[in-house]
Every structure is written in C-alpha cells, then in structure tokens.
Amino acid sequence: MAAASNGGDGVLAASRHMRYFQRCFRTMLPRQYMGNDSTRMTLGFFIIAAMDLLTPTPTAAAGDPSPPPKPDAPLTSEDRRRVRDWVLAAQHPHGGFCGSPTHALPAHEYDGWDFEAAAPAPGSPGSANVAATAFALLLLALVADPAAPESAFAGVRRAATLRWLRGLQRPDGSFGEVLVDMPAGPGATRTHKTIAGGRDMRYCYIASMIRWILRGDLKQDDPGWVEDIDVEALARYIRQAQTFDGGVGESSMHESHAGYAYCAISGLSLLERPLEGRGSVSHCGMHVDSLLRFLASRQIAYQDPAADEADGDPDEENFPQLSALSREAVAGPCPEHVGLNGRCNKVADTCYTWWVAGTLDSLRRLPGGGADVDIAREPARRFLMDKTQHLIGGFSKHPGGPPDVYHSYLGLAVLATMGEPGLKEFDESLCVSSQTVTSIEAGRRGLLKQCCGGDKASRDQVVRLGELMAGCEADTLVGKGAGMEAAEGGQLLEQLLSRRMQMTKA
Template sequence: MDLDAKKHTRYWQRCLRSLLPHQYTANDSTRMLLGCFTVAALDLLGSSDLLTDDDRRRYREWVLSCQHPGGGFSGGSTHAFPRGVYSSFDFVAGEPEVGARGEANIAATLFALQLLALLGSGKTQPETETSESECVFGGVDRNATLRWLRQLQRPDGSFGEFLVDVADPASPSCRKRVIAGGADMRYCYIASMIRWMLRGDDALFARDSPAWVDDINVDALVAHMRRGQTYDGGFAESSSHESHAGYAFCAIAAMELLDRPAEGGPAQSSALARGIADLPGLMRWLASRSFVYQTGNDDDNTDSDSDEEWHESVVSEITTSDSLTPSCVVGFNGRCNKHADSCYTWWTLGSIAILQRNDLALDYKEDTSANWDASRRFLLTQTQHVIGGFAKTPGGAPDIYHSYLGLASLATHGDAALKSFDPSMSVSLDTVRAIEAGRRGLLRGLTDKGASRREAFLDMAHALNK
C-alpha cells in the first residue's frame, strides 16, 4: 500500500484553511506548533505552493507578533502581553527584577523559528542587499533569544520551559526569578535546535562583536542527558524514571545537534559518544519497541482483558527479520507493555536513523532495515485515514501531531512521495537549507553595515504587537 499523497494534501489544506475541530480548543496555547506542523507537512508533500504570497506575509506577521522583547516567542497571540507592558524594562541588564516574563516558552520559540523558515519569501521583506532566502529570520531578535535561552538552563545542565517571577519574602524585592517547567529530554532537544538555528560559528566572532552571545553550558547539558539513561538502556528524565522512546529520540538528536556544523549537514558527533553511557543497552531497548501487531482487534474495548488485546500489548521478544512474513504488520510502543502508537514509529526509527548515520547502530542495522516494510504497513494500513492524515492508533481519527510524525517516519526512509528529510531537525532538507540561509542573513545584519537593516526588521516586528 502506498502513501495517498493527494488525500494527505487535502487533509493539511483543511487544517490550514478551515476551523479545527472543537477538540483542539485546549491547544490554544500551542497554536504555534499546530501552524508549524501544518506548513511543514505541506512542504514535505511538495505542496507549499498552496500558500500564496499574501498567506506567507500574514503568517509571518502573526509569528513575529508573538515575539517577546526579552527573547523567545509565545505559543499564540492570545498568550502575548501588549508591547507597552515592557516599556520600562531593560532585559539585557535584567532590570527591573519583577516583570511579566512568563509568556515566552522554549517550545513555541522553536516552532516560531521553524515556521519562519518554512514561510520564507523575499517578496514579503523590505529591500535589502541580502538574498531572498537570507531574509527568512528578518525581525527575529537573535541576541535576545540566545540570552533568554541561556537563562533557561539550570546549574545541573537541564533546561526549563519558561521564566517566571514568584513571591520570595527573603528577596529584597520579595520576588525571585524561577526556571519553570520540567527537566526532561524534550527541552534539552529544543534548546539544542534553537542554539543550532541561531548561533552560527563562534570562531568567526570576537567577544566584543555585536554577534557575540555567551553560549549555553554544553558539557553540563550532555552530562544531564547521560544521567537520564536508565537501567534498561532507554532514556528518561532521570535514571530513576521510566524510559520513553520520545525522550530517547530527544536525547539522541540533541547530542548530534550540539556538534553539528553551522553549514553542510551533520558530522560525526562526539557528544553522542560522551552522552550515551550504554550504547548496546540503548540499541537493545530501541529494537524491543517493535512487535508484530495483531490486526483484527480494532473494535475491541481498550480496557478489555481479552487474550487478543493483551497479546497485542505485551512485548516479550524483539521482532527480527527472520520472524516476519510478507503480511506481517510491525507496530512500536514507547514504553514497555504499552499499545502500538503511530508516533512511536517515528520516535524509534528516527533515533535509529541518527545513530546509523553516526555509525553507532552496532549489529542492529540489518534487522531494523528489514523490519521497515512491516513497520510501513502499520502506518499505511492501520493508521492512515481514509480522509488523509494519520491516527494515533488503528481505528482512530487523524490529528495534526500524529499525522506529521507519520509523514516524518516515511520521509526518513525515503518515501518517493515526500521530500528528503533531516531527522535531527524534524523538517525537510529544503527547510534546513532555509534555516542556514536565514542564519547567514541574521549574522550579516549584526555587522556594522547591517545594523540599519536589522533595526528596520525589528521595528517591523515591534509594530506588529503595539
């Protein structure tokens, strides 16, 4: 069975052009994610020309309107304070101590930057000496965002989600700044992506250069991720938590990005060697996420104790190529003894793809490749929906999250209907090239010659949120 690209394109067109179902109401704070996945999916399907120049201009204006003057982006326009709230703030000096810092968050910042790259169109930008492709980050306050990102890192190397001021009677101002949110691998991964997208090559800049911003503590970040590997070989928030395929992917991709050159694609990553304490254990754990999916149970109650449902959920042996038949369907779970889920096909196979291109997949490379046809059947025969998109589980309705990660799985393995894909950045290679060009434009704008152009872009962004 093949990917029905036309149906998937129509599904994403509906997500772009019409109101989303009422179930998405609770996702208002993550609107930036929904927009990014929608445009990125159309890009993967080779259908980004469905966005008109006016679409691109309006969407860019919306993204920039969510930029926080202290760095970072909020998840949507309803979660951003008016610009006047910050009229007396100096975010470089960190004064005053008490302020409304909390609406910019690390995930929204990543999706905002990726969305700007996806929307890149020189026709919507002011006249500059840079090429059209180098204007995609026009209006982004690079230095403020990198300073803000550094403030989100804790002393133990982990990253939080956002900054907030809380009551503290012991402080002279009776308030203190707190790094809020969890400390798991998702934020490590997102921080690594933002750093790679905006930072560039430090060797090109002197410390007194306008482009210089102190880096995050890379060694502490790698050490934090290393401490997250558990007894069974997987990754969790810490070694005492349950391992999870999503966390494993985030840790692996983050480590590769920490060593990635600014241009030219990934190189062999020393951070992977330093950050993975037990590589054989990790490979065994990733391989054991796959199992032969028992078809024909789609109408079963998920709470049922039937033998068929229980058999489908329990993984007792690693699925290997010699145990498969031409009709086998291989699903993936993200944790031990859980049901198959379309997104875990991506989290697992994306992890292995990154390890393979760093020559770290050990002896599991052959089995994983042989299992792909059976894994592909799970996506296309069990979770691909008749109206397009992918469902979380067989028999379910499609949603934006699982629909994008289903495409990501197929694109990573070179599906003919999709563009080439970069698993570490989770977007097409075309988008990665746009990010690289946008970074060049940002850094050029930080030179003395480019200062006026940079101010023009920032003035445009500030005007959007007055």
Template sequence: MSILDGDGCDQPTKLEEPYLDVHRHLRYWKMCIRAPLPHVYLSNESNRLALAYFIVNSITLLTPPPSERTAETPEPLISREDKTLMRKWVLHHQHPTGGFCGTSSLVFPLNSYDTYNFDTKTSDEPDHAGLANITSTLFALQLLALLADEEDETAAENVFEGVNRTGTLRWLKSLQREDGSFGEALSDLPGHGRFIAGGYDMRYCYIATAIRWILRGDVEEGSPGWVEDFDTEALARYILNSQTYDRGFAGNSQDEAHAGYAYCAIAALTLLDRPLTSTSTPSRSSLLHSSIRDLPGLIHWLASRPFVYLEPPSPPSDSDTYIYQEDDLDDPNFLLPPTPADLLCLLSQTAEQKGHDKIHVAFNGRTNKVADTCYFWWVGGALANLGQLHNDDSDSAAAPLVDREAARRFLLEKMQHRIGGFGKSPGSPPDLYHGFFGLAILGLLDHKGEKGKVRRFDAGLAVPKETVGVIERARRKLVEGESGKVDEKQTGRGKEAVELGLELRGGGERPKWLGTCGY
C-alpha cells in the first residue's frame, strides 16, 4: 500500500518498478459509474450495454473477491443492492422473443410488440426484429454474470433468471448467413424481406460462439429446452477461410489482417469446442490447432505486432545526425528508424543516457500501424487462447513469445493517465474502452506486480475467472429449469475435435505442427 499513498506522478528519483495505481483507476471508474457520461460518448448511444460492460467489468477486475477481502479493503464500488437494480436494468433490454437491445432507448413499451402472444410466449413474426443485437446480447449476458452477488452462492446461481434462453438461441441461429458468418441483427427491408444486417465482421462470429457457450449447455435433442444448434462447421469454415496471405486474420477472406479480428477468429474457434465447465483446467483448443491453415504463420503474425516504442524526439539541433524521416513525425507513435542497426544504435544511446536498458514495447493492430493500448489485449488475448502467452507447461526456461515485462512497462508508464484509467495512445485521456482493455490484459498477464490488485481474466470469455464460474453455474441452473436434467459431457471431446479440425482443412496432409512445439 505504501507506494500507493504517495503521489504516483512525481518524477521518480531512481528507477521505479512500474506499478498499477489501483486507487486512481478506481476513482476513474467511480466517476464513470456515478455520473452521466460526457457527450462524446453519444456515438455509443446505440450500444450502451457495451459501455456498461466496460465499466462493470473493470470495477470487478479491481475488486477483490469476498474471500480475499481484508479489513483494509475499501467498500466495493457497486453495492449488493445496486447490483440487483442493475441486473433488472440489464434484463429490461431483453427483446420479448429473445436477444437483447443495445440501448434502453430502443426498448419499446411492451404493448408495441403487437404480434407477440403473451399466452404462448411466442411470436412467429416478431416485430421490430432489428432491435435485438448480437453484440448487446453477449454484453447483457456477461453483465448479468458480472453483477452476481458474490457473497451469496444461491443468488449467483440465479443470475440468468429471466433470460429467454431458448428464444435467444433460436434468434442467434437466425443471424447466421449461408456462408457460415454472422450478422448483428435482423431487419425488414422493403423489397428485400427479412435480412441479416451487419457487415462481414469477425466480431459477430466470435460473439455468436460466446453466446452459444454461455447459454446452450448440453441438452439432449428432443428434450425440452433443446434448441437446434447453429451450423458450427460452416462458421469454422468461414473463420478459417479468413486467414490472410500475410498469415493474420481479417474480418473476411479479402481484407487486411487485423489484431482485433485475429483475436475474434482464434477465440471463436476455441469456444466452439470449449468444455462446458473449464474453470479449473486451462483449455487448449484442439479444433483450433488442427484446423487452422497456417498456425506457425499466425503466431509469426501475432509476434510481429509488438515494436519498440520510442519517445517523440525533441527538435533536432544538428540536422546531420537526425535519423528520422520527415514524414515519420506525422506519426508520433511509430518512429522506428530505417534500419535495424540505426535502432540498435539509438537504443544503446538512450540506455547510456538513462543509465538502464529498460525499453518500452507497444503493440499495433496491423502492419506498420501505431501503438494502441487495446492491441496489447487483442494480441495478448489471441496468444493466450493459443496457449502461447504463458509457456508455463512446456519449457519453463524459455522466454515468452512476447516481451511481457517491457509491454507491461509501456502500459503502466506510458498509457496510465493521471486521473486514472488508460488512454488509447501515450498522453491521450482515458476512455472506457481503453481503460477496460488495459486492465483486461493485466488480468491476463498475471504478473506478480498485480497480485491482489487485478483479478485473473479469462481470455476466451473476456470476464474474470470467477465470473466464468458464475456463468457455468447459472447456465446449469437455467438449463435444469428448462430441461429437467443436466448431462454435461466432460470428456472425449479432444480427439473428436482434432478429427473435425482436420476435416475442415479439407483433408490432405496432417499439419506438421500437431504434437510439436507445444501446440
């Protein structure tokens, strides 16, 4: 605690270890949860549940679970009573036929859903179909679990009470396009009929697999509560086909590789065969490893995202020794000198000046793009899903694939803002999105510096580990209520998935990497 008591923004007299100023972060999030958000967030008005997810998830990450609380732990920012009210608010977004609306400004008074039959609780032709949104639906479910009362096991089990499970799963299936991809909403377009709106976007594919994992469970076909699954093979095929020539992943097969989409692609494939209860064992997706076209290439692409972050130079006094190109200055985050030797030279000079050689490593989301807090998460999360962020279980002596120390240093020293939270780029003000992803990657890194400060995070479901446990219990309860029994198969999935993966590759040779290098 002592380090938190002082003013963390003073210039360090000697080299300080980077640390997370929990106090400031909590202050920032407290501001976000209590007061209305400023006008700049208006562009997110259609997706307020996303904003709510960033806020609540961040606060949860920074709030120790009840078992770890001590007398000195401050009161949680969200009280148990608030949680109950907030869960009600989240449920208020549910569309009568399943799925959730993104904003309460699109929640209609119930009587305007006029084709909805309240006796049968069904509607063949739901009105305002476009109002339920795939993204919001995942955020709503995650929020319900994040807002579980952790001091009351039974209450936590019931967090999905009121969720229209079958309706949501049926609606989810209706969002899948013929090519296997997912759209974000259904819409009625005159002259085109009902169609699936939304771009060809890997995010929706990931979200579909997450909703499926959260809600579907393992109900036997024919029993009540069973809903026909969407076409998981078609989805996997679509995703696998989106690997690009430079071996990353894009929103679809013809676009530029992008770290956010790479995360979505990998996490989606992981979730497709993730065991229904997986809190205790780190899952390593066999489907993912067997089906992907070029796995070493993907890792190569992900490992290419970090770069040495250089401070913007002060104006040159002697232009002859100035090695930056003029147009680089337009891009203050990407100042890499033209050759590797120049970089080495610069680094050794800087080290001499500073008296240490501790560098900053930033991440970009695409080749030759600038540093951004969230790409540390997207790349780190993608590697974690591949089982490559920590190589704990293989060779313990080996260094991790990315320089986690230097990246963490960059995040904590360059992206942490005075008023709390993280910004998008060095010096920029904090915002909900980057503030959250900065904490999320810290929860994933599990560095000793964040022990007791940040909860451990799940790379696939993007919530703290404890919340995954809540989801599993709540799903079980929900499914039990609908089908009467639960039969969650726990074993025998691994091999099946490998075979399916190989089949998805379109047969041919078994990839060399299966069984080697800790894949």
C-alpha cells in the first residue's frame, strides 16, 4: 500500500483532472470496469459531466462590449453528435432507457401482445431502468447543441417515459428499478408486469428527477398531458424513512446512510421545484435537528497511518485512529484533515464528503434560512486535495488508492459546492453544473412546444411533411412566407392530407 498522501499540494489540479477524464472518454477504460458494463450510461455521465464542470464559463471583461472568448471545448461537435446518437440508441420504444448498448435489443424484441386484451403490449420491459433513464437525460442535456438548446431532448419519447415511470410506483409511494415479465401462474404462458428492485431511496430520488426533467406544467386537456405519479405518496414514503438516529434509511427500521439522506432531501426538493430557477423544500417533514446531528457526526479526524501500517487494508488502516467530531466541535478548532463517512464505524471516503455537503446545501434552502450547522469545510477540502486527489488526475475512494470516475466526479462536485475556483457553479439537487440545468430547462421547453404544436410552425418542417404525405412539392399547393401561424400550418396540413387521399383513390 502506498503512503496515504496521493501527492496533493492543496491546489486543485484542474488541467490534470481534465486530461484524466479526456483519457477515460477517448480510450478504453481499465479492465476493472468490466463488471460495470451494464451501467455504461452511468460511467458516461460521470466522465462527460466532469469535463463540463472543469470547463470554465466564458466571461467578458467589465466594459468590454465584445462577446466573451470561448474556452477550449473538451467535446467537439462531432463528439456531441456521437454521444447523443449513442444515448438515443439505448431508448426503449415504450419508455425509459437501457443502461448499456449490451441491453438494447433489436426492434422486434420490443413488440409484445396481450392475448387477454387482444392488443399490442410492450415487450422486454426489463431492459429499461430508472437510473439509466436519469443519466441518459442528463447526458443529452450535457451534449446539447449550444446553438439550439431546445433540441436537447429531441427524439426522447417523453409521454411513453412518463407513463413507464408511473408504472414503476408502488401503492406505498416507493419506486422500483425495472418492470419485468413474470409468469401469471405455475406453468402459465401468459405474463404480467411486475415492479422489480428494492424499496430503495435512490429510486425515489431518481424518479423525482425524471419527473422534473420531462413533465412540465401541462394541464389535463393539453396535448401531451400524461397522468402524474402519486406525488403525495412518494413524499410520504420518503419522510417516513427517517431513522432513530436522525439519518435516513431504506425505511425507518433500516440502517441510516448519508447517501440516502441526500436522496431523500434532494428528492423532496425536486418534487416542489419550479420548472425554471432554484426552489426549496417548503416543509421538509422530517426532524431536521436530528438529521443535522447525524450529518455532522459523519466527520472524522483523518490521521496518516504509521510507517509499519502502510501496507495494510485501505478499508481498515485508519479505522482505529478515527475520532468522531461532535456537532459542537465544528465551530471550534479542527484537525488539519477531516474526512467523512456514510455510516457509523466506517472510514473516510471521498464520495461521502459530497453526500453530506450536498444534503446540507439543500437543507439551507429551508424557509427561514435553513440549517445553521455545517461541516468543517476547509479541513474537508484539504482532505480531498491532499489525500485523495491523485497524481494522474481524478480522485480515489480512500487515501492512497487509484482514481475512478465515480469518486473523481463526486470529489469535483463537493469542491464546486464549496465554490472552488476553476469549477462551474453547481446545482446540488441535480448533481450537475447550473449551466447544464439551463440546458435541461431549454430542452423541456422544446419538448413541450413539440407536444402543443409550438407558437409557430416552421415552413421547412411543413414542406417536408407535405412532400412525405402528398408525394409532391408542397409549394405547388400553398405558397407562404418564411413562417406561419400554427392555425395556418394546420390548414396547410389538411390540404396536404386531402391531396394525399386523392392520390390514393386514383
């Protein structure tokens, strides 16, 4: 085992991290990732979101009327197109996304038949899952064309995905991971859809994210409206999962976990979040003081292992030396390096610095100023910079370990919430840069315009439809200017359809 220090000098090595993620994007990942083949969508998100976070937002000098200079983009326009095509190729025709191309099936495999209803039914539903769907949508926003942000979600089957998401909710409000075909009985050939996956707080958070990204504010009589999930049941399920020690578990009878606390608070935040701009949880519905004590108690004083222990197990080498910091100790003198764990009796881990700090940032948005407690941010920052920031770029799980894309991204995420220079402004509820959230909002507007017909119909779009339907040039039927009102577009389509019917009869 190497020494605990990874060679950090207290400074964010942004260029080194960018090179690390560029290598991960453009070359094969190490063989240790083979077991994650089914979650390639997730790996792709961590890599591309990290490069986005490391790309500075261009700013113009004060008083300079010229546009700000564009930074060197880590992704070319061709890269963006290829990633977009790769993501959309994993979309299930009946809603949701697969986690990997190895789960995407030939088109005919998605066609099923319900013999009782004598109607088509979705086939192979289990190839789509909630986590892959959320990461797919975030990826599409990350690679959106800056010149056409409203096209970010073009090609996404919005209504089908929202219906599929609703089918994953259980009566108690929780969400499963996938829908699977199960035999209707012993020896039966007929199957029925079953919600699979545990009652996991992560699925609840992800479901609230997918809903916020895609749903919009359509009313029941609007085109594109889809019946909503049971929001109250989901919020109730999340709130009842607080445990005796103030943390959050899969349920109130399970072990509390900082990651679950993040998912619970962020999930509640997204259920109340406005379509654009930042929102807050109007009423957390949990015992906030107990939750704050639980989060503050995740801090531990990190000490380097003795020389004769340097080759020990990284999960145990520092365990005997940990001393929990009380909530009150945060305001007083702190050790030089403070790590955070996710559960009692666990060692410090890069990702838990994020899960705790992200949860605290969300709690600060509570009415009245929110939480009045914090972690020891500067010692926690030094722990990341000096102990888990790696020489080749990225961050490791434990001091002395190798970097991986998961811990590397979450290491950058927590530094962004701390306002680290060189990183973009960060949205703690969605775990992406604020610039990416802007792309999500624009992409949703584009989807809703598509559902409702938009304010104006592009003449080029109508011309193309006319040529496909009527089999002739649309300009020979109606001549218009550069654009037309939606009603006029509808009249033109009626004429084109009439022309098509005449050609069919002939």
